[in-house]
Amino acid sequence: MVRRARKTGQVQIIIVTNRQLNLTQFVKDLVKDYPEVVTVAVNTNTAKTSEIYGDKTEIIWGSR
DSSP, X not given: OEEEOTTTOOEEEEXXXXXXXXXXXXXXXXXXXXXXXXXXXXXEOOOSSSOXXXXXXXXXXXXX
């Protein structure tokens, strides 16, 4: 999911997954190419339901 603040143009990226991923290089490339990205987070949902988001979201780069 991508969220963009209208007033500041800052962008927050939330990656939703059902397993652990190594996103180190992806995040490095992303923030290098898109300096408006201020936060990258991962939401993990392992439940077998129609819910998209899980209960746990972890910021892996940037700030809230």
